[in-house]
Amino acid sequence: MKKENYSDLGETIKSDDSDFQFASEVKKRSGTDFNMCYHCWCCTGGCPFSHAMDYTPNGIIRLVQFGLKRKALESSTIWLCVGCNTCSTVCPMRIDMSAIMDTMRQMALEEGISVAEPDILNFHKEVLHSIEHYGRTHKLEIMLRYKIRKRDWFSDMDVGLKMLAKRKLDLMPSKVNDIGEIRKFFTDVKHKT
């Protein structure tokens, strides 16, 4: 859980662990040249969640530069990043950290790597499930299904009840009429340039 210092990543780096394809793949998919990063740490200083991450945001870039694929994809950092862009806004090299994190999360899923923050992944899945069914997010159902997956009924009960009492959780979903169009997004095999 505790953050390792990026500068030596808290351990000896063994080059046999390196996957040199990894860096170019992340670069291509994210459309971001992270080799411009000179590790000034501004991103980490600005990131509201860096204290909860195992590697700092620029530490993740370091791992990618070293080709340490497994460590990067197993990190909690890629899941705790919410894509708020605070880091990119202060980055002197205009590095799109949020795009890098999106890419790595998706690579971790594709490669079946164990997810450091399963609750966060489950939440995303429930949101997408709701969009697939209604075309919009139905908060109450997302929360209930998330709770079922987590098998945790009691934490946050007070918050949920307050939200219900204040009519902040609609009982019925708001729906898109042409839901077929939305469902196709989920089933279509992708194209793309």
Next chain:
Amino acid sequence: MDNHKNSLTDISYFPGCSLATSAKENNLSLLNLCRRLGFNPVELDDWNCCGSSSAHSIRSELADDLAARNLFLAPAGRPLLVACPSCMLRLRHMYIHLRDDEAARGYYEDKWNRSFDPNLNILHFFELLPEANLPNLAKDREHSLNGIRFVPYYGCMLARPPVMSREKNYYGLMEKILSSLGAEPLLWGYASRCCGTFLSVARPDVVRPMVNNIALGAKETGADCIVTACAMCHLNLEIRCDLREPVPIFHFSELLSLALGEDDHKGWFSRHIVDPEPLLRSKGLI
């Protein structure tokens, strides 16, 4: 008001999931305001979720599809008003991509047999304000917000990915507008601190102390309240603060409407989790 109906300019309106549901109070006050400012918001027909954080987090192409569908539904020649800052970011980001990438545009044109307006003007609600002469519209200038002391909370709405770094920035707008209506803005260090977004659900242990710090920061500054323009920030600041005396949080549009003398606020304030009415009463605002 009714006799002005004809002179209102139609604009397309994308409410987004938060405003359509949990933040109805924000939606209503926003729609009222638009009409006061001379616009008639017409809800975008059959709009869908912008994809929120989850789509781009785990399925980038799905995020593109969801944002693109909304853009292709927007009638040409009319600006598209977006209420939620994070929907705004998703839609504008995709708009830039479609505008600049012919192949991507062509893909969707073929798929839906609809067209994309390359000149589509996607507006945040903030952009309607500087043009309007708000103090003139307010009932009683100067005193309308009676010196209520607020700290502006922008959350991540001022932060953008690098491709959008040259877009308009709204920093200072809430301070400028609300002070022209008699409120007193205070400086503080948390104006653009993230509210925690979805981590509020999956990692409340991480978000709670952050939100408490934001609320404490407001108190230390001597503010009566926090003002935010984002429905998700509003919700997170309300549900994750567990201080004994929490700070009331207003939607920017609520205070604006109040200053402009809208009187249908009963329904809005009762939906807040941190009751703002004692404060408003003490300031003689309701």
